[in-house]
Amino acid sequence: MSTTPKVEELVREPGFIRYLIICLVALAAIFVILAQHNYELWSFLPVLAGTLGGMTRFGPALVALAVCMLLNAPPHGNVPFLRNEYVNMADLTFCAAILAYVMAHCRLQSMLVLVFPPDPRRRQAALDPPAPGEVRRQPPILRQRRSMRVVSAHEIGLLLLALPSWAFLAQVALQHLAEVSLRFKEAWLRLEQVELGGQRLSGPRLELWFPIVLVWTFGIGLYLAAAIISYVRWRQLTSPEAALFLQDTLWQETRREQRRIHRWFVWDWIRRHRA
Amino acid sequence: MLSPRTIRSSLSRLSKANASIGGGMFTSRGSWFILFVFGLLAFAVVGQFVAQVAAPNEPMRFPNLPSVALIALTLALWFIAEWFLFAVRATRLRHRLQLTRVVLDEQGPADTLWAGRSFRVRLTLELSPGLSFPYVQLADRLPFGVEADPEAARYEGALEAGEKVEIAYRLRCPSPGRVRFEGIGVQLADPQGFFYHETFLSAAVVYRVLPPLVDSRGHAPTVKRHNLLLPPGIHRYRRPGSGSELLDLRDYLPGDPPKTIAWKVSARRDRLITKEFENEVPVRCTLFVDTSTSVRLGPPGQNALTRLVEIAAAVAQATTATRDLTGLCLFDERTTTVVRPARGSRHLVHLLNILAGAAGLAPTSGQSNLDELIPLGYAFAQEVYPEMMRADLNRIAAVVPWLAPQPAYTRRQPTTGDRLWSWLPWLLLLYGLAGAGLIAVLLLGPALWLAKALGGVLLLWVLMGLMAFLLFLRIPIYTFFPHRRRLHHWRKRLAALISVHYGLAPEGLGLFLEDDEQFALYLQRFLADHQVPYPLPFYDERGHYLVAAPGKVAVLAAALLHSVGKGRDNELFVLLADLLELPERLDPLVRAVKVALARHHRVLVICPWPPGIAAPGTSEARQDEADGPDAADPAERELQSAMTRATRNRFHRAYDQVRHSFGRLGVPVICARSGDPVRSILDKLELLRGLGRRR
Numbered sequence: 001m002s003t004t005p006k007v008e009e010l011v012r013e014p015g016f017i018r019y020l021i022i023c024l025v026a027l028a029a030i031f032v033i034l035a036q037h038n039y040e041l042w043s044f045l046p047v048l049a050g051t052l053g054g055m056t057r058f059g060p061a062l063v064a065l066a067v068c069m070l071l072n073a074p075p076h077g078n079v080p081f082l083r084n085e086y087v088n089m090a091d092l093t094f095c096a097a098i099l100a101y102v103m104a105h106c107r108l109q110s111m112l113v114l115v116f117p118p119d120p121r122r123r124q125a126a127l128d129p130p131a132p133g134e135v136r137r138q139p140p141i142l143r144q145r146r147s148m149r150v151v152s153a154h155e156i157g158l159l160l161l162a163l164p165s166w167a168f169l170a171q172v173a174l175q176h177l178a179e180v181s182l183r184f185k186e187a188w189l190r191l192e193q194v195e196l197g198g199q200r201l202s203g204p205r206l207e208l209w210f211p212i213v214l215v216w217t218f219g220i221g222l223y224l225a226a227a228i229i230s231y232v233r234w235r236q237l238t239s240p241e242a243a244l245f246l247q248d249t250l251w252q253e254t255r256r257e258q259r260r261i262h263r264w265f266v267w268d269w270i271r272r273h274r275a
Numbered sequence: 276m277l278s279p280r281t282i283r284s285s286l287s288r289l290s291k292a293n294a295s296i297g298g299g300m301f302t303s304r305g306s307w308f309i310l311f312v313f314g315l316l317a318f319a320v321v322g323q324f325v326a327q328v329a330a331p332n333e334p335m336r337f338p339n340l341p342s343v344a345l346i347a348l349t350l351a352l353w354f355i356a357e358w359f360l361f362a363v364r365a366t367r368l369r370h371r372l373q374l375t376r377v378v379l380d381e382q383g384p385a386d387t388l389w390a391g392r393s394f395r396v397r398l399t400l401e402l403s404p405g406l407s408f409p410y411v412q413l414a415d416r417l418p419f420g421v422e423a424d425p426e427a428a429r430y431e432g433a434l435e436a437g438e439k440v441e442i443a444y445r446l447r448c449p450s451p452g453r454v455r456f457e458g459i460g461v462q463l464a465d466p467q468g469f470f471y472h473e474t475f476l477s478a479a480v481v482y483r484v485l486p487p488l489v490d491s492r493g494h495a496p497t498v499k500r501h502n503l504l505l506p507p508g509i510h511r512y513r514r515p516g517s518g519s520e521l522l523d524l525r526d527y528l529p530g531d532p533p534k535t536i537a538w539k540v541s542a543r544r545d546r547l548i549t550k551e552f553e554n555e556v557p558v559r560c561t562l563f564v565d566t567s568t569s570v571r572l573g574p575p576g577q578n579a580l581t582r583l584v585e586i587a588a589a590v591a592q593a594t595t596a597t598r599d600l601t602g603l604c605l606f607d608e609r610t611t612t613v614v615r616p617a618r619g620s621r622h623l624v625h626l627l628n629i630l631a632g633a634a635g636l637a638p639t640s641g642q643s644n645l646d647e648l649i650p651l652g653y654a655f656a657q658e659v660y661p662e663m664m665r666a667d668l669n670r671i672a673a674v675v676p677w678l679a680p681q682p683a684y685t686r687r688q689p690t691t692g693d694r695l696w697s698w699l700p701w702l703l704l705l706y707g708l709a710g711a712g713l714i715a716v717l718l719l720g721p722a723l724w725l726a727k728a729l730g731g732v733l734l735l736w737v738l739m740g741l742m743a744f745l746l747f748l749r750i751p752i753y754t755f756f757p758h759r760r761r762l763h764h765w766r767k768r769l770a771a772l773i774s775v776h777y778g779l780a781p782e783g784l785g786l787f788l789e790d791d792e793q794f795a796l797y798l799q800r801f802l803a804d805h806q807v808p809y810p811l812p813f814y815d816e817r818g819h820y821l822v823a824a825p826g827k828v829a830v831l832a833a834a835l836l837h838s839v840g841k842g843r844d845n846e847l848f849v850l851l852a853d854l855l856e857l858p859e860r861l862d863p864l865v866r867a868v869k870v871a872l873a874r875h876h877r878v879l880v881i882c883p884w885p886p887g888i889a890a891p892g893t894s895e896a897r898q899d900e901a902d903g904p905d906a907a908d909p910a911e912r913e914l915q916s917a918m919t920r921a922t923r924n925r926f927h928r929a930y931d932q933v934r935h936s937f938g939r940l941g942v943p944v945i946c947a948r949s950g951d952p953v954r955s956i957l958d959k960l961e962l963l964r965g966l967g968r969r970r
Contacts, residue, residue, distance in 0.1 A: 057304070060308070060311075061311050064311070064315060064346065064347075064350070067346065068315065068318075068319075068343045068346070071342050071343065072339050072340065091342075091345065095346055095349040096349075098346055098349070098350070099349055099350060099353060102350060103467065106304065106308075106467035106469070107466050107467055107468075109304065109467075109468060110464070110466065110468035114302075114304075114468065115410070115464050115468045115471075116302070116412075116462055116464055116468075116471050116473075117302050117303065121654065121658070144412070144462075146410060146431075146464075146466070146468070147431050147432075150410070150431060150432040150433065152433065155409065155433070155466065166349055166352055166353040166356075167349050169352055170345055170348040170349035170352050171345065173348060173352065174341070174344060174345050174348050208324060210320065210323075210324070211320045211324055218351075221355070222355070225355070225358075225359045225362075229359070229362045229363060229366055232363065232366050232367065236366065236367070236369070237668075238662075240663065240775050240776070241662055241663060241668060243775050244663055244668055244669055244771055244772070244775045244780070245668050246780075246781065247771060247774060247775060247780040247781040247784055248668065248669055248670065248771055248784075250781045251771075251781070251784050251785060252670075252672075254785075255675075255785070256679075258782075258784075258785030259679060259785065259788070259789060261785070262785050262786050262789035262790060263682065263684075263685050263789050265789075265790070266685040266789050266790045266791075267685060269790075270684075270685070270687055273687075
């Protein structure tokens with residue numbers, strides 16, 4: 001868990017091999033789709049970024065940036081790439097491939113680098129006692145990695161199932177958001193024309209409706225999710241935790257009075273004790 | 276009754292907690308990833324908007340920005356779903372995991388442990404049906420002082436719903452006392468390492484660790500030397516009595532029973548001679564064990580109290596083997612716990628249980644240094660009671676230590692720092708006024724002048740003014756008592772926890788925040804109950820030794836007199852007490868010992884000896900070699916060596932004084948570290964039996 005795995009050991013670990021294969025297949029899929037869209041040699045750019053970035057923790061960011069840059073860079077930038085339809089297999093595969101690379105790379109990172117943040121309280125086994133005259137050094141902080149042996153076929157199956165699901169859901173969500181923002185835009189235009197006689201309102205610009213809808217959707221969604229989790233958490237307070245909460249509330253409300261009373265008590269006790 | 280204000284405040288806190296992320300915590304990998312994804316999404320959406328606004332009638336320069344948005348949205352939706360699932364799992368984890376712990380010996384489940392023996396600990400964790408956990412790390416929190424393999428007490432992997440996980444490892448307790456299993460630490464993460472959650476599944480169980488069974492040397496010999504084997508626990512006593520073994524012959528006195536006349540001898544001597552027989556009485560041994568603070572010092576299992584308990588346990592087992600009566604008296608500065616002399620295996624187990632409980636006692640003092648105790652207690656509470664230390668349940672406003680610092684008059688020995696800290700609000704006000712004036716001069720005066728004179732340089736001055744303002748805000752954070760403020764935060768959280776833990780809520784929190792002594796005592800109790808070793812000061816500001824516990828001499832004397840009053844003929848009183856710090860205050864005890872001796876009892880004193888100091892009779896050179904200073908600097912080494920010598924000489928002098936005080940009465944004083952005190956006590960018992968055997 002704490003020692004750095006060697007290459008010979010990695011090759012023998014099925015967990016490592018499985019995720020490595022997923023990474024490579026994902027990069028190959030990205031390459032194929034880009035090549036189909038006549039990106040020619042530029043199709044290698046994400047593969048290169050993914051291969052080089054795969055050795056570092058910046059792999060997903062590099063691949064995503066390379067893809068984004070490639071899609072919008074001239075001369076190919078003028079050619080629409082994805083169709084923005086509800087279900088399009090090419091789009092689905094492309095997004096799923098990027099997601100597969102991100103998931104597999106992050107899982108490899110948690111097995112090779114860290115799965116939990118370094119905790120200064122957790123340290124490796126004590127070093128040998130120092131020689132006379134030497135200063136005792138603290139053992140290094142334990143690096144908690146995920147063991148490769150715990151990777152199961154079930155986990156891989158779930159990952160493969162998740163890829164098209166999330167890509168499909170994103171397509172649907174994006175299309176739906178676009179439609180909702182279009183409806184808002186039309187409603188706004190109707191309001192301008194019907195109620196205000198064609199006068200321009202000092203409201204948001206028509207092009208801004210999509211970002212507004214997106215931000216509101218994300219905001220409300222995250223707030224609801226946090227509210228549900230928080231509610232579940234409050235419902236599950238144990239008796240001492242609830243007592244602690246009540247005590248804390250009382251203290252917050254009366255801390256000045258409590259402080260004054262107890263300080264006088266302590267002062268009096270110390271005076272009597274000294275006397 | 277809660278006021279509307281209180282209810283409003285509670286609702287406000289609930290809503291704040293609602294806004295916080297429940298259960299899950301982002302790792303740096305997760306934070307950077309979501310930042311990147313949202314940045315990508317914002318770039319795609321805002322870039323599209325900017326392009327449309329900038330050139331509404333031209334074709335899009337970046338027509339594939341929706342594709343970028345789609346990719347970012349795919350990643351964002353996946354990430355948010357993972358977070359939501361993780362947070363729900365983390366929230367429900369504690370309530371869905373059932374922990375069962377069994378400690379086993381060769382015969383099966385064990386209720387008590389034995390020092391020096393190995394046991395198997397088996398933990399079973401069962402996850403109730405529902406959610407499963409893709410990756411958890413479980414680690415049993417090993418009690419302090421036990422010998423076990425921490426790697427064996429771990430589990431790593433997935434936890435499926437309805438699945439049982441078993442952790443088994445071996446455990447050995449080297450010394451008697453108590454062993455407290457707190458529970459199991461749970462770390463939860465997602466396979467990507469984006470989120471992690473750490474909690475503790477509390478299932479505290481305390482096991483008594485009984486003293487080890489003595490070896491054959493500790494037992495009294497059982498070789499039959501007489502014609503008649505007496506009933507167990509009855510010994511021959513070389514005084515005339517009604518026994519069956521012949522003691523002596525003497526002239527007949529009127530009143531002697533005729534059946535005791537030795538007719539053949541009388542015929543030979545031509546006068547009446549009568550036979551005297553031995554007496555047959557039980558031997559009683561009462562052990563007085565010192566449990567005061569002075570013997571509790573040191574790590575559990577390695578302190579003087581453990582040694583005394585081991586000696587007492589060995590003697591109790593040896594006397595039980597010979598069916599002698601054994602009593603016990605535990606005493607400290609204030610109280611005594613007395614167990615009347617009795618015999619039998621049940622009585623022995625009772626004694627061992629009491630001794631095991633005594634061995635686990637920890638020292639306490641209201642004069643502890645809170646600056647050392649609070650970080651220790653806070654770190655422990657964070658590990659074992661993470662839910663009770665949550666910021667939404669147990670919070671402190673950031674301004675409290677700034678605006679209401681602890682005043683110096685509530686401290687027993689306030690330092691200069693304490694006095695200065697209590698002036699913090701006024702120092703802040705002074706600093707604020709001076710700083711604001713300086714910034715106003717810097718911003719307004721030269722800025723206006725420069726605006727007229729130089730024009731373009733004005734911006735530079737404004738920037739410098741802003742930097743000065745930021746500096747003005749940051750300086751107090753790093754300069755005005757940062758350590759004390761941090762300790763104040765920690766103290767509040769610990770005080771709230773301890774107050775609830777010991778049922779002192781709701782007033783305990785306010786009390787602990789102001790009363791140092793009460794807080795120190797309760798914090799020590801909290802740490803001692805959880806078997807966490809903590810530092811204790813030995814000397815006060817005036818150089819007085821704090822843990823000598825002089826009150827125990829009077830308590831011991833009273834207990835001894837009480838035992839003498841209840842005692843019969845043939846008793847041995849063993850005083851296992853640390854008297855080395857009190858050689859001038861032994862008068863009450865010496866008087867009590869005189870009373871015991873006058874009643875024909877025997878007394879033996881056994882003094883524990885501090886570790887690291889040469890015991891009396893040990894070669895100093897050998898001891899110096901063993902405990903020699905290991906500092907690199909020769910001057911420091913020399914200083915350490917001189918201090919070791921001085922301490923050793925002081926203890927040797929004190930030991931000589933104690934020996935002298937008791938030696939005048941004929942009471943032997945034995946050092947617990949040199950020789951074999953158990954053998955000495957058993958020899959004394961043999962003498963009491965009047966057999967005078969030598970082994």
